[in-house]
Amino acid sequence: MSFDVPDDCRYLESHEWVRIADGTATVGISDFAQDELGDVVFVELPAAGDELSKDEDFGVVESIKAVSDVYAPISGTVTAVNEVLTEEPELLNEDPYGEGWLVEVEPADEGELDDLLSPEAYRDQIE
């Protein structure tokens, strides 16, 4: 089974991804992570305005077989939260890098990206 690992993201070993565009960081969980979890039934997220610290948990993803904390790949202020997931948590399974995004963050320090796994390194980790 091969998993989708987009080249425009960086990754945490705990399977979160972050994508920077126009100074905004979008955060989610990887295709591998959603497959491991199985059907996602609930997502608990922070509120806009909350501060995230890199490597600290900021939310919870619950599936029919597990509950997992989600860790921040980057520090910063939450600018948007994917409220659609409240009603449709299955988007995490269906489109983890698109409609299943979790939060948007205004990064405190984009230099933190250098500590993250490249797509190649993350592929190596999960294969």
Place this chain on the structure above:
Amino acid sequence: MTDHSRAAGESRGTPYAPHTPETTAAMLSAVGADSEDDLFDIPEPVAFDGEFGIEARSERATRRHVEGLLGRNDDLTEFLGRGHYDHYVPAVVDDLASRSEFLTSYTQYQPEVAQGFLQALFEYQSMLVELTGLDVANCSMYDAATALGEAATLSQRVRSVSGDRVLVPDALREGKRAVLENYADGPGVAVETYPTDDANADLDGLEAALDDDVAMVYAENPTVRGTIEENLGEIGDLADDHDALFCLGTDPVALALLSEPASVGADVVVGEAGTLGVPAAYGTGHGLFVTREDYLRQVPGRLVGAAEDESGRRTYTLTLQTREQHIRRERATSNICTNQAWLALRTAIHAAWLGPDGLLDLAESCVTEARDLAERLDVVEGVRAPVHDRHHFREFVARTDRPAEAVRADLAEAGYAVHAVGEHEIQVCVTETTADDADGLVAAVEEVA
């Protein structure tokens, strides 16, 4: 007789515990601990290092001794309320709840073998949902006070609310407040009061106390002084205006008659469910906890859900356990992942036995019995009852010309227990279990007032 004295390194077990010194040693060796003391690491200041001083006696001698102790209790006819209420528990409750399928020290949660019990708990939850008009009830907490504590911590967790102040009426019973403060201490919730006026919530005072950092407003109906709170809708609106949760304290008998909590904007309903199915002599019954579906994931304690098995039959199982500490440890919604299943079962049986009409009749009698007794005490020289010109439920406050404490003590001498709640105020509670003793109480008040 078994010798319970413990030599060094010997098991702490009793003849009733399954662990022999050999099995204990095997377990210690498996986890790599030298001794039980080493494994449990109990801090010295709190470790018990004494003898229990329990002498062994035969069953017959023990029974005689305990009966002698019980005989020393005052045998008073109790007109006491303020949170503990005695309603007649029909024989069917004892009979059914004592069936061996139900009566076990181990709560039956395994759906493969406990469908009957799980269904009974589901019925209990459904009954509370019906009585409150809210969406989700758990299958019980320890008591009304812990349910209130859980509501306070829930209010801190839900995303639609921010802040860490909880407002309670100044008349809140001391014991309830103490439990709430214990709960509030860890998560840093501040418990503050708002004033009451003539036993109703003082809306101006409440509004003055409200701010955007209030997470929850708590009110009771009936109030601690037995009155029906007249400002529930306004309290709900005020809480809503400040994005605070509105938590209402009540009980299933009162709910049969009083306005539905959902209709006055209650977000959480807590209270003593043990007013049904459990005698007051149990000290406390079990707490009810009901809330809106929005907060489903934040509900503390156990929830029974209905599902279907693979052949399409309706089945019951504990659900959403990921909220609970045996799954999520420190990230759980609450450090309670138990309930009072057998008491909830008794409540469900009692409620089912009464049915909606029977429950309503019982609730109406709580209004009329209290009203009639207050009227009779009001004509006694030196007594005015009730203090509040209001509808009452089960209990009321009466003013006494003599100091209330002296009246209380003299009534106890005469065989009747009431509360002294103020310098010149006694509180009297009457239900169907004491209605027949009302004549005696009135006569005694005539003597001592």
